[in-house]
Structure formats: structure tokens, C-alpha cells
Amino acid sequence: MHVQVISSVNEACSANFHHKTAIVIDVLRATSTIVTALAAGAASIVPAETVMDAKSLQWPEDLLGGERFCRKIAGFDLGNSPKEYSENTVRGRRIIVTTTNGTRAIHKSTKADHVIAASLLNGEAAAKYALELRRDVVLLCAGSHDEFAIEDGLCAGLLIEELIKQHHDTVEVDDFGQAMHALYRDRSPWILRTLLQSQSGKRLVKLGLKEDVEDCAHMNTLDAVPFLLGERLILR
Amino acid sequence: MHVQVISSVNEACSANFHHKTAIVIDVLRATSTIVTALAAGAASIVPAETVMDAKSLQWPEDLLGGERFCRKIAGFDLGNSPKEYSENTVRGRRIIVTTTNGTRAIHKSTKADHVIAASLLNGEAAAKYALELRRDVVLLCAGSHDEFAIEDGLCAGLLIEELIKQHHDTVEVDDFGQAMHALYRDRSPWILRTLLQSQSGKRLVKLGLKEDVEDCAHMNTLDAVPFLLGERLILR
Structure with missing residues (x-):
């Protein structure tokens, strides 16, 4: 099995994904929030690229979630904090989500045979599922402001650790993946x-969202693995 | 002092370098070879972007060095192996060098206030010199085939270690630098x-150049710090 890691959404191109399983990583906070929402019983998450797309996709019972500049979008039901996506709020609901980097990264990777969403919360479960899919793997770190974000690299490293631990044959990892x-x-x-010392972490703390950073820093606490089926992420 | 790390020559743009000290890193093998050549007494190294440029820059007493596809270029005096640049061969000579990534990276960074060349061989000395220059620092990892090369990232990490060790005030390092x-x-x-497990290292071993990888893997063995003065690299 070959594992490639892409350092930010800007670096990704369609050719990276052909015949592969893409694992999209945006630890602070999109994929952490998506994993949390589905684990809490949301029916599905529909990633939308723009605020307008999100609004146009909304059916009457749907919730709208996401952020711009780390803040909840005007008129939306939910922001991008995992703690907002509690069972009481999300159970059984379809949620349309748009974020600056994470949902863009999911859209970029749709040429892959399979697309799954990972964060520190579900790293072990995501790696296990990727192995079942029996494809080469490309880990797409969403990054922030079109640049590498260390928390996404850290999660890529966790996934590689789990892939190597669980795979019986050789896992070949590219140079960037070895570094992660x-x-x-x-x-x-x-x-x-x-996470607190990362650029994204510092930004969230400044905005009073330190609890979000703490909520995203737990490792392997959730078994939920969101995967893309058509336009929506659901649990495997 | 702020330290930024750029993952490959492809990622660099002029704006990254304004008012800064650029440290160019191509461990396998361009900057290791350049450091070795100047430490062995070469008068100067002139980095050329193309084979044609190199030939057109050559004066009668000059040596021509470099590689394409890791091999010595037809008609050139020297390849890109540090061991070819011995005192007997290079003392007092100006050497025009063109390589696939390293010399391109030097040309990309000329908008910086200062440009210096670093490798594992002279990491400590290069960091010390960068501190004397009192500018923010951008570390440009040359990479290989337009991608990140782990040996360059490793050297960036060594330089950051030395900058932090030697600097009395705070050194602020960007996310990618923290990862390195x-x-x-x-x-x-x-x-x-x-180095032997890296993509570039494996390529060199396949070509029978394992000794080059070994020669480039020594840490902090040379005090020579090449810096760019006009078109040529000389010792500080």
C-alpha cells in the first residue's frame, strides 16, 4: 500500500486522487466537527463550497452550519464548534456545512474512489476503514489560509502510525508522510x-474558542468514520 | 526573529524573501557539494540555472560542475558529488555549477537581503551566521521533482534547533517549521x-552513489558558510 500526504488543499490536484482512498483532514475544526456530528446521530452532512451553495441546498428540516473567519455565518443555525453539534440538536437531521478549508478539501478530493473524513478524534477508526477499502491512500491536509497547518500534519502522522500498525504488508510512505x-x-x-501553539489554535484562543481546541485534541475517542456517498457524508 | 520554512522550490515566490535572510537547503546534493567545494578552497561558486547558462559563463580557468538526472553533464569537469570537489581539484578555482533543484532554489531567493547555502555539514555555522545578519529568516528547502524532500526538511529542523539554541530572544517559527x-x-x-530511506537517497543508491549520501549525512562538520555576493557564492 502506498501512502501520500498533501500538505494543504492548495497543493491538491485531481490526478492525486485517481483510484485511491482520500482521507480529508481538518482538525481545527471542520472534520472534527463533522465526525462529532455524525457520532451524535446526525443523519448526514452535506459539504458545500460557498455560503450561497449551502443555502440553496437547504431543505425545510435541514440545519445550516459552518464558519467564515472562524465565526458562525449570519442566518446559520450552527457554527463550526464540535460542542454545538450535540445529540439533542443534530439527531436525525441532515446538516449542510460550509467552512473555509475543510469542505473545500472534501470537494477537491471527489475524484478518489472513496473519500473519508478524519480528525484526531477518529484517527484509529479512519485508518482501519481505509485498510478495508484496499486502495492506495492519499491524506489531504486541509491547512489554513492556503498553507500547511501543523495540527493536520499531526493527524496525518497519527493515521500513518495506525496504518503501519494495522497493515500486515508493507506500507510505503512518501517523504512528506515520513516527516509527518x-x-x-x-x-x-x-x-x-x-494545537494551542499552532497558528489556527492561537487564532481560536484569541476568539474565545479555546474549548474547541481542547475538544479537537482528544485522540481516538470516536469510532465514527464519515464517508462520502454522492453529495453527503454518512457513517460507514 | 521570525522563521518561515518553504517546503520546495516550487512553493517559493519573490514576496517570501523581501527584507529577509534566505537559507537555501539542498542536502542531496547541491548545497552539500557547494559547502564542501568552498571549504576545500574553491575561490567561488557561480550557480547557473541551465547547462547553456553554465557554459556561457565559463572563463578559461573555470571548472564546470553539476548534474542532470543525478549524472555528470556531458563535457563538464565535475558532477555533483562532494568527493569530486577535493582541495587538489578546486583550490583557487571559480566553479560554475548547475543542478536540477539546488541552483534553481538559489536563483529563486535572490530577492532576499542575504542568501546563504546550508546543508547538514554546516548547519550550526549557517545558523550562527544568519543570526549575525539580524533579519527574519526564510529556509528554502529545494526538494526534488518539485516535491518536498525529507532530507531538506531534516536540515531545516537542524537549523531551527541551532537558531533557537543560539538566539537570546524569542524565535517564532511557522507551523511548517515547527513540524520540521x-x-x-x-x-x-x-x-x-x-537519508538512505528518502526518495532522493534511494535514487542515488540505485545509481551507485551511496557514498555521496554518506558524505552528505555528517552534521556540523564544516564551518564554511557560502553566501551570495552578486552572482557568486563565496565564503563569509
Whole structure:
């Protein structure tokens, strides 16, 4: 199995995804929130690229969620904080979500045979599912402001750790993936500290959203693995 | 002091370099070879972007060096192996060098206030010199085939380690730099192994150039710091 890691959504092109399983990572906060919402019983998540797309996709019973500049969008039901997506709020609902990087990354990877969403919360489960799909894997770190974000790299490293642990044959990892695996090995005892020191983490703390960073820093606490079926993410 | 790391020459644009010190890194092999050549007494190194440029820059006493597809260029005096640039061969000579990634990276960074060349061989000395220049620093990893190369990231991590160690005030490192610093901390006990497992390292071993990889894997063995003065690299 071959594993490639793409450093930010800007670096991705369609050719990267052909015949592969894409794992989209946006730890702060889109994929953490999507995993949390589906684990809490949301029926499905529909990633939308723009605010207008999100609004046009909404049916009467749907919720609208997401952010621009880290803030809830005017007129939307929910922002991009995992804690907003509680069972009481989301159970059985379809949720249309648009975020700056995460949902863009999902749209970029639709040429893949399979698309799944991963975060630190469901890293182990996502790796296990990717192995069942029996394709080469491309890990797409969404990044932030078109640049690499360390929390996404850390999650890529966690996924590589789990792929290597669970795979019986050889896992071939590209140079960038090897670097992210080393990053994970170095930082895994200090996950929360790393997230708080990251550019995205500092931005969220400044906006009073430190609790979100804490909520996204738990490792392997959820078994939920969102995968893309047509236009929507559902649980496997 | 702010430190930014660029993952490959493809990612660099002029705006990255304004008012900064650029440190260009191509561990396998251009900057390792350039450092070795100047430490062995070469008068200067002139980086050329193309084979034609190199030939047109040559004066009668000059040597021509470099590679295409990791091989010595037809009609050139020297390839891109550090061991070819011995004192006997290079003392007092101006050498025109063209390589696939390293010399391109030097040309890309000429908008910087200062440009210096670093490798694992002279990491500590290069960091010390960068601190004397009192500018924010951008580390440009040359990469290979327009992609990130782990050996360059490892060297960026070594430079960050040295900058933090030697600087008395705060060194602010961007997310990618923090990841490279973690990579260095994780891999520093196994530098040669990491280079041999890298894509570039494997390519060189296949071509019978394992000794080059070994020669480039020594850390902080040279005090030579090449810096760009006009069109040529000379020792500080």
C-alpha cells in the first residue's frame, strides 16, 4: 500500500486522487466537527463550497452550519464548534456545512474512489476503514489560509502510525508522510500543547474558542468514520 | 526573529524573501557539494540555472560542475558529488555549477537581503551566521521533482534547533517549521538512515552513489558558510 500526504488543499490536484482512498483532514475544526456530528446521530452532512451553495441546498428540516473567519455565518443555525453539534440538536437531521478549508478539501478530493473524513478524534477508526477499502491512500491536509497547518500534519502522522500498525504488508510512505509520521512521534505526548501553539489554535484562543481546541485534541475517542456517498457524508 | 520554512522550490515566490535572510537547503546534493567545494578552497561558486547558462559563463580557468538526472553533464569537469570537489581539484578555482533543484532554489531567493547555502555539514555555522545578519529568516528547502524532500526538511529542523539554541530572544517559527523541528528531534539519532530511506537517497543508491549520501549525512562538520555576493557564492 502506498501512502501520500498533501500538505494543504492548495497543493491538491485531481490526478492525486485517481483510484485511491482520500482521507480529508481538518482538525481545527471542520472534520472534527463533522465526525462529532455524525457520532451524535446526525443523519448526514452535506459539504458545500460557498455560503450561497449551502443555502440553496437547504431543505425545510435541514440545519445550516459552518464558519467564515472562524465565526458562525449570519442566518446559520450552527457554527463550526464540535460542542454545538450535540445529540439533542443534530439527531436525525441532515446538516449542510460550509467552512473555509475543510469542505473545500472534501470537494477537491471527489475524484478518489472513496473519500473519508478524519480528525484526531477518529484517527484509529479512519485508518482501519481505509485498510478495508484496499486502495492506495492519499491524506489531504486541509491547512489554513492556503498553507500547511501543523495540527493536520499531526493527524496525518497519527493515521500513518495506525496504518503501519494495522497493515500486515508493507506500507510505503512518501517523504512528506515520513516527516509527518516523525512529527507525530515527537509530539504525541503533547497533542493539546501542539494545537494551542499552532497558528489556527492561537487564532481560536484569541476568539474565545479555546474549548474547541481542547475538544479537537482528544485522540481516538470516536469510532465514527464519515464517508462520502454522492453529495453527503454518512457513517460507514 | 521570525522563521518561515518553504517546503520546495516550487512553493517559493519573490514576496517570501523581501527584507529577509534566505537559507537555501539542498542536502542531496547541491548545497552539500557547494559547502564542501568552498571549504576545500574553491575561490567561488557561480550557480547557473541551465547547462547553456553554465557554459556561457565559463572563463578559461573555470571548472564546470553539476548534474542532470543525478549524472555528470556531458563535457563538464565535475558532477555533483562532494568527493569530486577535493582541495587538489578546486583550490583557487571559480566553479560554475548547475543542478536540477539546488541552483534553481538559489536563483529563486535572490530577492532576499542575504542568501546563504546550508546543508547538514554546516548547519550550526549557517545558523550562527544568519543570526549575525539580524533579519527574519526564510529556509528554502529545494526538494526534488518539485516535491518536498525529507532530507531538506531534516536540515531545516537542524537549523531551527541551532537558531533557537543560539538566539537570546524569542524565535517564532511557522507551523511548517515547527513540524520540521519535530522531524529533526525525532530523527537526529538516525540521520544517515533517514537519508538512505528518502526518495532522493534511494535514487542515488540505485545509481551507485551511496557514498555521496554518506558524505552528505555528517552534521556540523564544516564551518564554511557560502553566501551570495552578486552572482557568486563565496565564503563569509
